[in-house]
Amino acid sequence: GQNIDQPTEMTATEGAIVQINCTYQTSGFNGLFWYQQHAGEAPTFLSYNVLDGLEEKGRFSSFLSRSKGYSYLLLKELQMKDSASYLCAVMDSNYQLIWGAGTKLIIKP
Amino acid sequence: GAGVSQSPRYKVAKRGQDVALRCDPISGHVSLFWYQQALGQGPEFLTYFQNEAQLDKSGLPSDRFFAERPEGSVSTLKIQRTQQEDSAVYLCASSSRDRGSYNEQFFGPGTRLTVL
Numbered sequence: 001g002q003n004i005d006q007p008t009e010m011t012a013t014e015g016a017i018v019q020i021n022c023t024y025q026t027s028g029f030n031g032l033f034w035y036q037q038h039a040g041e042a043p044t045f046l047s048y049n050v051l052d053g054l055e056e057k058g059r060f061s062s063f064l065s066r067s068k069g070y071s072y073l074l075l076k077e078l079q080m081k082d083s084a085s086y087l088c089a090v091m092d093s094n095y096q097l098i099w100g101a102g103t104k105l106i107i108k109p
Numbered sequence: 110g111a112g113v114s115q116s117p118r119y120k121v122a123k124r125g126q127d128v129a130l131r132c133d134p135i136s137g138h139v140s141l142f143w144y145q146q147a148l149g150q151g152p153e154f155l156t157y158f159q160n161e162a163q164l165d166k167s168g169l170p171s172d173r174f175f176a177e178r179p180e181g182s183v184s185t186l187k188i189q190r191t192q193q194e195d196s197a198v199y200l201c202a203s204s205s206r207d208r209g210s211y212n213e214q215f216f217g218p219g220t221r222l223t224v225l
Contacts, residue, residue, distance in 0.1 A: 004151070031211060042113075042200065042216035043152070050211070087151050095208040096165070097142075099151030 002026045004100035006088050011106045020073045020086050020103045028093020034073045035087040083107045113217035121223045122191045130186045130220045134203030141184050144200040159207050191224045
């Protein structure tokens with residue numbers, strides 16, 4: 001079966017750095033996405049990785065290792081507005097997005 | 110420019126009732142997806158349209174679920190004889206390319222369906 005694993009919840013301090021991990025086992029791989037979802041709102045796109053390595057976009061970076069079936073999302077200089085759920089999703093061989101359950105990130109002052 | 114819109118935002122139905130959920134994608138977007146998201150879970154794929162063609166309905170949980178996009182723009186997800194397990198948020202997303210290429214999906218705010 002297909003599986004995406006990420007921690008259920010993480011807590012971090014404002015101004016700090018946090019790394020949210022995602023491991024996956026899917027039938028085929030056509031890229032990995034990270035989305036942010038505030039409570040009661042729509043998911044919004046953060047990043048896309050299809051090749052190994054680090055993609056940096058402002059305060060957010062995303063890393064992929066296809067051989068290990070592993071990705072992480074790195075958030076720097078945390079702000080209170082970063083409190084949200086972070087969803088990892090993999091596009092499988094049928095170009096269907098398989099989603100993790102999301103990691104709820106709590107930022108404390 | 111307008112994003113993806115969905116209506117109604119909230120729907121309460123009695124068990125056995127039929128419901129219809131509407132999605133207005135971003136104008137000109139080729140691809141349209143429906144997802145079901147249970148509380149505390151990630152979205153689960155229901156169905157995919159490329160223009161007016163429903164190319165993948167492998168995620169629809171039963172034959173009570175039906176989706177259409179007759180003119181390649183607005184889409185409707187219909188659930189017949191609703192059951193309590195149908196209670197979830199139904200998300201619609203659209204993208205500018207077909208599913209076989211990299212495409213960022215833009216999500217609507219969702220319809221929260223509660224079946225009593």
